[in-house]
Amino acid sequence: xxxxxxxxxxDVTNEQNGYRLPQRYPTRFTPLSLAPTKALERRxxxxxxxxxxxxxxxxxxxxxxxxxxxERIHVIPLGxxxxxxxxxxxxxxxxxxxxxxxxxxxxxxxxxxxxxxxYLQDVSVLTLVTPEHIQSEDGVExxxxxxxxxxxxxxxxxxxxxxxxxxxxxxxxxSIIEAMAMAVPVxxxxxxxxxxIVEDGTTGILxxxxxxxxFADALRTLIGDPDLRQRMGEAGRARALERFDARVxxxxxVGVLRAxxxxxxxx
Numbered sequence: 001x002x003x004x005x006x007x008x009x010x011d012v013t014n015e016q017n018g019y020r021l022p023q024r025y026p027t028r029f030t031p032l033s034l035a036p037t038k039a040l041e042r043r044x045x046x047x048x049x050x051x052x053x054x055x056x057x058x059x060x061x062x063x064x065x066x067x068x069x070x071e072r073i074h075v076i077p078l079g080x081x082x083x084x085x086x087x088x089x090x091x092x093x094x095x096x097x098x099x100x101x102x103x104x105x106x107x108x109x110x111x112x113x114x115x116x117x118x119y120l121q122d123v124s125v126l127t128l129v130t131p132e133h134i135q136s137e138d139g140v141e142x143x144x145x146x147x148x149x150x151x152x153x154x155x156x157x158x159x160x161x162x163x164x165x166x167x168x169x170x171x172x173x174x175s176i177i178e179a180m181a182m183a184v185p186v187x188x189x190x191x192x193x194x195x196x197i198v199e200d201g202t203t204g205i206l207x208x209x210x211x212x213x214x215f216a217d218a219l220r221t222l223i224g225d226p227d228l229r230q231r232m233g234e235a236g237r238a239r240a241l242e243r244f245d246a247r248v249x250x251x252x253x254v255g256v257l258r259a260x261x262x263x264x265x266x267x
Contacts (some may be wrong), residue, residue: 086158108166
């Protein structure tokens with residue numbers, strides 16, 4: 001890194017993970033346990049010619065926790081390929097809520113299933129896109145054969161009324177962007193960089209992490225208001241195209257690489 005131009009890209013710093021991952025249970029000793037890895041991280045950041053932060057949230061940690069100069073940081077989300085809209089969402093029958101997550105535990109799927117059973121099964125059906133085994137029950141559909149990168153996810157999302165993103169740990173959330181790309185409003189926790197994707201009240205509704213009743217109320221609000229769903233869905237697709245289209249974000253990234261000379265070796 002010291003001999004040639006270099007770029008470090010990240011979606012989260014270890015300092016941020018040290019305080020937000022549920023399984024770590026931060027204590028007063030957390031700063032001591034983080035110190036060795038922070039020192040190593042800082043060396044890498046110091047040697048990099050530039051840093052690509054996927055969000056303003058991650059960029060703020062680079063500045064505040066690691067002392068990186070703000071002018072060395074470029075905030076560029078790594079976008080997705082946004083396809084044309086699929087067929088229109090259904091307008092009759094029960095509203096459809098969709099969750100996508102490889103791990104039900106880590107992504108909040110079991111929590112969402114409990115919330116749905118307690119508050120929402122009378123007004124909606126729930127589709128769980130996950131490879132995990134889930135016992136069959138009325139009102140719950142499990143799609144277990146969709147893997148990352150499978151274009152069928154957009155067909156599933158196109159038939160969705162509201163996308164539910166209850167993950168307590170994701171620092172970003174690409175499935176949110178996939179839902180927005182299909183003009184689906186989103187209900188999610190307002191944590192990490194999620195508020196930079198979901199504009200609360202415009203493209204979806206953000207809820208305090210862990211607030212089961214608030215999450216259910218947000219979903220019920222959208223279930224009961226098709227016009228609101230349509231407005232938020234259209235705003236979400238426009239936001240996805242403007243900020244998270246890979247054609248746009250990749251062009252920005254390549255521009256940074258060219259500007260700093262990272263595409264060529266220096267003597």
